[in-house]
Amino acid sequence: MGRAANSNADDYIRMYKQMVRIRTFEDNANQLYLDTKMPGLTHMYSGQEAVAVGICEALEKTDYITSTHRGHGHCVAKGAQFKEMFCELLGKAEGYCRGKGGSMHIADQENGNLGANAIVGGSMGIATGAALSAKRLGKDHVTVCFFGDGATAQGLLYEVMNMAALWNLPVIYACENNLYGEYTKVEETAAGSITARAKAFGIEAHVVDGQDVLAVNSLTQKLVARARKGEGPFFVELMTYRYHGHHVGDINRTYYRSKEEEAEWKDKRDPITNFGAWLAKEKIVNANDLEAMGAEIKADAAAAVTYALDAAYPPLDEVDSHIFAV
Amino acid sequence: MREITLSQAVNEAIAEEMRRDDTIFLLGEDVAEAGTPFKILSRLVEEFGTDRIIDTPIAEPGFAGIAVGAAMTGSRPIVDLMFGDFLFLVMDQLCNQAAKAHYMSGGKLNVPMVLRTNMGATRRSAAQHSQSLHALVAHIPGLKVAMPSSAYEAKGLLKSAIRDNNPVVIFEDKLMYQDKAPVPEEEFLIPLGEANVKRDGTDITLVAISSMVQVAEEAVDRLSAEGLSAEIIDPRTIVPLDEETILKSVMKTGRVMIIDEGHQSFGVSAEIAARIAEKAFYHLDAPVLRMGAMDVPIPFSPVLEDLTVPTADRVFELARQAIQGEI
Structure with missing residues (x-):
C-alpha cells in the first residue's frame, strides 16, 4: 500500500520538497518568535526532517499519527498546509484548531494527524487506541506514534507497548532519539538500551539513521506493510539531532552541548543537504532544480506568514465553544 | 413494574447499547470472564466475546489512554475503572487528553468515551478503596459527570452517556450494587443535565x-x-x-x-x-x-x-x- 519510493523519481523529489518545507516552516516560525510576533514559544523540528518525511511518505492519508510538542515536522509531513499552520501558531481563527491549540496542539484530523501533545509521552495511549480501533473496526489503518528519547522515561510507554504486543496492534512506535531530553543528555536519563525495552515485550525493534530519508522510508514501508497484515506492533529508534535548543528561547546551550557537536551534525549529516547531493549525483535533478524548489517553497511560506499575520483572531464568543461536542 | 439491582441495571444498559452499536467495546481489569470483582459485567463476554469485552493488564493509565485514542477514531469505548480511587492513576489521560481534545482541536476531534467507576465509604475498605472523587473530575471543563442514585438512574444515565459524543465519567456507589429499584422493561434514557x-x-x-x-x-x-x-x-x-x-x-x-x-x-x-x-x-x-x-x-x-x-x-x-x- 505504501508508495514505491525506491523506484520513483517523483517520490524522491516529493520527499526532498517535504523536508525543505519543514525546514522553511521552522525558519519562519523561529523568525516570528524572534520578532515577537508569535504568542508563547515553540519547539523547532529543524534537523529531524528525514524522520517525519521518511515515515509519513510510507503512510496513506487514512493512516494515523500522533505527534509531540516538537510536532510541526510531523504535521507538514502528514499533509498539512502552511497557511492553516501559521494561522494556528499565531492564534488566528483560520488555524487548524481555530487558534485554540497553538504550536503544541496542532491536530489535522483530515490528514490523520490526531494531534501534537504537550505532555511528554502523552499521546502513546492515543496512538495505541487508534490502532485498537482500526483492528476492531476491521480497517487496515496503521498508526505511528512519534515521541522523543525523553519520553522513553514515561511509564505509559511500557503499559501500552505491553497491550499492543498482547493484542498484535497495528502501531509503530517511532522514537526520535535526538540525544537530548530538554537540556539533558540521553545518557543521563536512559539506562541500558532503548530498543531492548521494546524487545522485552516481544516487539520487533530497529535502529535506523534518522538523517537518511531513504533509509527511514524504506524501513517504514516494510513495517507498515507488515503491520497492515497483523504482524505489528513495531518499534523504531531513529538517530537524529535537533539543530535548535529545546525551544526557540533556548539560545545559550553550551552548558549541555558543544558548538562543535552542533556544527558536526549540521555540516556533515544534514538530511536535506545530503539527500539533495544524492539526487544531483543520481542525475534525478540538478543544482538549479534544487534551488528553484527551495525558492518556491520560501515564497509559499512567506505568503502564508503574511496571510496569517493579517488574518483575524477568533471572535471572542468562541472562548466557550468547543468545550463539549454536540 | 419489575425491580432489578443497580448492578443488573448497569449490565443491561451496556448489553442493550452494545447490541445497538458495533463500535462500542468495553475494557478494563477482569471485566470478561470474571465480570469484575462486583460481578456487574457477568455474562457480557458470553454474548459479545473477548473482542468487545476486553480484559486488560493492571495498567490504568495505559488502558484509559487507549480508550481516548479509540474514541477519537470511530470507536465508543467504555472504560471500567475498578475503584474510583484509581482515578488518580488516570488523571493525565482523562483530564489532559480526553477532556481537552475537542476544545484544543477547535472542535475537530471528539472523544465519545465513558469511564465507569465507583465511590462510597463504609465498606470497610480503608483510605484507598473508599473515596468519592467526583469533585475532582467535575472541576475539569470538558468532562461530564453522572451520579446515579438508583438502578433506574444507573441504567438511563449510562445509556445516555454511551450515546454522548463527549467523555462522561459515571460514579456508581459500590454499596448500592445490590439495591433494587423499579426499572421499566422497555427502553428509556435519562438525559444528562436533568435533575x-x-x-x-x-x-x-x-x-x-x-x-x-x-x-x-x-x-x-x-x-x-x-x-x-x-x-x-x-x-x-x-x-x-x-x-x-x-x-x-x-x-x-x-x-x-x-x-x-x-x-x-x-x-x-x-x-x-x-x-x-x-x-x-x-x-x-x-x-x-x-x-x-x-x-x-x-x-x-x-x-x-x-x-x-x-x-x-x-x-x-x-x-x-x-x-x-x-x-
Missing part, C-alpha cells in the same frame, strides 16, 4: 447526590413524622448541573442543605451552595447548609469510618434545626 424532584416538600430543600438520596429519604421520613416537610432534589448529573431545578426548589422552600459523600472542603456541595448563595440569596430564610464526608482519609476501623460520612440522623437533626430557626 429529578425525588420528593415534594415545602420547608427545606435537600439536594442529595448519588446514594445520599437514600440518606435524605430516610431523614425526610423522620421529618414528616414531626410534621416537617422537605423536598429532595437529585441532580443526577453534576456536569452539566441542572441549576434551574435546584434554584426553583430553594426559592420555594427558602432553606437548603446539600448532601454529598465527597469530602466537604472544596467539594461539589460547596459549588452548589455557592451558586445558591449567588442566585437565590434573597429567597433564603436560613444559611445554606451542606454536609459532605469529613476531611480525613477514610479510616478502616468501622467505628471511625462510620463517623466520616453523612447519615440520616445527622441530616435529620440539621434540617430540623434549620426549619425551626435554631441555626
